[in-house]
Amino acid sequence: MxxxxxxxxxxxxxxxxxxxxxxxxxxxxxxxxxxxxxxxxxxxxxxxxxxxxxxxxxxxxxxxxxxxxxxxxxxxxxxxxxxxxxxxxxxxxxxxxxxxxxxxxxxxxxxxxxxxxxxxxxxxxxxxxxxxxxxxxxxxxxxxxxxxxxxxxxxxxxxxxxxxxxxxxMGLDYALPAMFIALLIFQIKDRSHIIVGVITGLLSTALALGGAGQWNVIIATLIGASLGVVLSWIKN
Known part of the structure; x- marks a missing residue:
């Protein structure tokens, strides 16, 4: 026992x-x-x-x-x-x-x-x-x-x-994006994930600076996800 x-x-x-x-x-x-x-x-x-x-x-x-x-x-x-x-x-x-x-x-x-x-x-x-x-x-x-x-x-x-x-x-607003960056790193398995992540991040930033407002995240995510699917098809 x-x-x-x-x-x-x-x-x-x-x-x-x-x-x-x-x-x-x-x-x-x-x-x-x-x-x-x-x-x-x-x-x-x-x-x-x-x-x-x-x-x-x-x-x-x-x-x-x-x-x-x-x-x-x-x-x-x-x-x-x-x-x-x-x-x-x-x-x-x-x-x-x-x-x-x-x-x-x-x-x-x-x-x-x-x-x-x-x-x-x-x-x-x-x-x-x-x-x-x-x-x-x-x-x-x-x-x-x-x-x-x-x-x-x-x-x-x-x-x-x-x-x-x-x-x-106090800069507490940086804690949330820093946390998501850390979680993203744990999910990276190959080079294509890095490419998609970097391009999506840069695109989101560009859209935000271009006046897209809060839509920048949604638009960048959709484009980044589509790019990831294309890269997955090419790789396979």
Missing amino acids: ESIMSSKKIRFNSVLMSAVKQALPIVLGFLPVGFAYGVLARKTGISIDNTILMSLLVFAGSAQFIAVGLLASGASAVSIIITTFIVNLRHLLMSAALSPHLRKWGKLELAAFSFQLTDETFAVHSTRFSNGDNCKSETYLINCIAQLAWVCGTVLGVISSSLITDIRP
């Missing part, structure tokens, strides 16, 4: 360490960005309880920042709900992309997984699942670690909100 318990403990520790290692780039991004959200939410006048509850129950960075901005401008509840719903429609695409790897999961397991699915955890899981690694316990641990980092960042922001007048000089 002791040997079985010891084996299970070793197995759990191994899975935990693997989850922590894979979630580390997300944690390094979520802590400062969650901190920024906590400060902004409190500056907007949202109560401490609601600020933290939003990170616990909503757990969607872009939606939370949008909600804070709309609340600050006096928007109605209906406007906030509709806007955040539209912003989060991308989760349909992310879920569809991962669904072939989750066919054997139960409905409750899928519900628990989808609740904590974010852009960042999607990037990690898409790589894991493509490599044949769909361990449920490790998947949930990665998600939980990511949300814990976001909530901790939020709490730190709430605590520090009375001491900080302006978060812009």
Whole structure:
């Protein structure tokens, strides 16, 4: 019995360490960005309880920042709900992309997984699942670690909100793109991925400087993805 318990403990520790290692780039991004959200939410006048509850129950960075901005401008509840719903429609695409790897999961397991699915955890899981690694316990641990980092960042922001007048000089807005760069590096497998990534990044920057506004990311992504498909056809 002791040997079985010891084996299970070793197995759990191994899975935990693997989850922590894979979630580390997300944690390094979520802590400062969650901190920024906590400060902004409190500056907007949202109560401490609601600020933290939003990170616990909503757990969607872009939606939370949008909600804070709309609340600050006096928007109605209906406007906030509709806007955040539209912003989060991308989760349909992310879920569809991962669904072939989750066919054997139960409905409750899928519900628990989808609740904590974010852009960042999607990037990690898409790589894991493509490599044949769909361990449920490790998947949930990665998600939980990511949300814990976001909530901790939020709490730190709430605590520090009375001491900080302006978060812009702190450069916290760089944390999110830096995190995505780190996640992108982990997904690079050959030279074509580097080519597509560099061209897409340069194109997005050029479109932004050319006045495309927030559409620069969507347009560059579509062109970059199309280029990736063409390069894949040529290579095969």
